[in-house]
Amino acid sequence: MANMLDVAKLADVSPATVSRVLTNPDIVSDHTKDKVLKAIEELNYKPNVLARNLRKMENKNILVILPDITNTFFSQVLRGIDQVASENGYRVLLADTKDELDLEHEYLTYLDLKIADAAIMLTSRNVEAIEELARKHQIVLACEYIKDSQLPMVSIDNIKSAYKATKHLIDLGHQKIAHISGPMDIILNKDRFEGYKKALLEANLKFNRDWVKEGEYTVDSGYSEMEKLLQLSAPPTAVFASNDEMAIGAIKAIKNSNMKVPDDIAVVGFDDIKWASIYEPALTTIFQPTFEIGKKAMSILLKLIKEEKEDFQLERKVYEGELVVRKTCGAKNNRD
Amino acid sequence: MANMLDVAKLADVSPATVSRVLTNPDIVSDHTKDKVLKAIEELNYKPNVLARNLRKMENKNILVILPDITNTFFSQVLRGIDQVASENGYRVLLADTKDELDLEHEYLTYLDLKIADAAIMLTSRNVEAIEELARKHQIVLACEYIKDSQLPMVSIDNIKSAYKATKHLIDLGHQKIAHISGPMDIILNKDRFEGYKKALLEANLKFNRDWVKEGEYTVDSGYSEMEKLLQLSAPPTAVFASNDEMAIGAIKAIKNSNMKVPDDIAVVGFDDIKWASIYEPALTTIFQPTFEIGKKAMSILLKLIKEEKEDFQLERKVYEGELVVRKTCGAKNNRD
DNA sequence: TTGTAGGCGTTATCAT
DNA sequence: ATGATAACGCCTACAA
DSSP, X not given: OOOHHHHHHHHTSOHHHHHHHHHOGGGSOHHHHHHXXXXXXXXXXXXXXXXXXXXXXXXXXXXXXXXXXXXXXXXXXXXXXXXXXXXXXXXXXXXEOTTOHHHHHHHHHHHHTTSSSEEEESOOOOHHHHHHHTTXXXXXXXXXXXXXXXXXXXXXOHHHHHHHHHHHHHHTTOOOEEXXXXXXXXXXXXXXXXXXXXXXXXXXXXXXXXGEEEOOSSHHHHHHHHHHHHTSSSOOSEEEESSHHXXXXXXXXXXXXXXXXXXXXXXXXXXXXXXXXXXXXXXXXXXXXXXXHHHHHHHHHHHHHHHTOSOGGGOEEEEOOEEEOOSSOOOOXXXX | OOOHHXXXXXXXXXXXXXHHHXXXXXXXXXXXXXXXXXXXXXXXXXXXXXXXXXXXXXXXXXXXXXXXXXXXXXXXXXXXXXXXXXXXXXXXXXXXXXXXXXXXXXXXXXXXTTSSSEXXXXXXXXXXXXXXHTTTSXXXXXXXXXXXXXXXXXXXXXXXXHHHHHHHHHHTTOOOEEEEEOXXXXXXXHHHHHHHHHHHHHTTOOOOGGGEXXXXXXXXXXXHHHHHHHXXXXXXXXXXXXXXXHHHHHHHHHHHTTOOTTTTOEEEOXXXXXXXXXXXXXXXXXXXXXXXXXXXXXXXXXXXXXXXXXXXXXXXXXXXXXXXXXXXXOOOOTTO
């Protein structure tokens, strides 16, 4: 395969000029540019990105570390990242941790190895490792974040959103509201739990520890946690689940007990994944602007890369989660 | 950041030896190895992959071109690819075409530019471009394939699978079976249509052009095509859809017409995506071994990379699609 | 506007 | 078993 020197010879110019035609055409005279372009064409020359990478000490790859590529929630974020990345000549290097801590750790080493120029983390469990790395590399956290950290971050206000979800149930007249949380080692779920409690407190409803169950983000876990809730001597009349999968699992458990949603028990989810509106009954849930989050995360990352700036405290964006009312919540009359 | 020369100096050896310790430790004596390792440790040296890439003229990136990252069907394939890739020191460079032909084309240029070493195509519309590229690069087609092409390929037998799906409906007593196809410019959908016709023919059922509608793979398109089917003077009693999304859209349309699935109309989907079993009624569909397909595609690609072989005609694998019977098909009594 | 030349950090070849 | 040296192909001062 022809290289730059071959092109230079054929066009009777120096390699430097060929390089200029490729990366900075404006500073080359039209005449030489034509010659070079012709030679490029004739030799079917393609620049060798590997060489360019070494020379420029960058490879335009953005590492995106995410916990589960199977989750459509993340694929929307990915789309947002990808869009802004492409527009700016960057590419996405996919790193699916499958929720394995070790993998997250391994992917993180890509930065030092220069396998990627910078990273967006959609999961962030290795807190110390990330903070350490962020001193030398550009890293943006999205969706998930690190408590008490000043790292650049994009997410929604989980506390407030969970509050909204719970408040919605309270406004509908529910007094016995359960919560199926996600794994509590993830800060998001702590926040959502907190928002739930806050709404309860504000409405002077008693907080019942029995009504809080910890699930694993899956339909199955939503199902089994709901089953436990139903077996309580005083079962709840409404449930707020920390994600849509678990909410749907809960609905299935309710149906399976010959009860109806929303007539007997109301359910609210979280995330508004694609299938939340397709499932029947269509799920009332909290919409996260996933595409926007992805775009914003990548935009911030670009800014960091360009400016090499240290004071990224300001590079944070918190969106509002929006309550999307569909069919899984009904009014509760006060008979019981 | 320290480089190999720094390490060499500190350890008092040549750079070549440091390189050997890193890539071929066995041929270095224990004593020198220790020295080098200690120096690496002390300097916190990390090899520069950019330099290695140039020198070896490869970057261990596998380009995976897929039509829609939002589709969980593909994310399972991705997982399979990723697993085998990781095990062999390769990484996945994600290329989501969003079904845009231009983007597919652009991503394909990555091969010549050496942005990726080889590619797996989960979509293949640019037929000539791909065949052309495959002469110089290693490319494996997965799921989708190219008609009359000898390129390495992994997929299921779509004709046979569609035949199975349709046959299932016939065996249940259905005689008026409609088909909602996917976009007909995709060979998969032609195949599935063919399997459908074959089953009809074999059972001496008449093929009715009015009962075949072309959808766009989405829930919404399944819904609207089904609505058209329901408005027919002689509506079908069963529908075979070319993917699960459309099947679910069809079910929604049926429900919306105050009819029941499977009592009034039976539905079969295709793919067995995650949500096929979660949706209610749980969808009867064709299971594709997506994870296996991904693994196999990557395995074949590795073989091609290693052997640089030309005769990849043999590198093809066709899996069986499996009918998964759930709740959307019922027996049709012969009253009507 | 264009050319010259050095070097990015590694690995492979050839000696020793 | 180890060292010296020459690439890999490109970009970018600096010089002309």
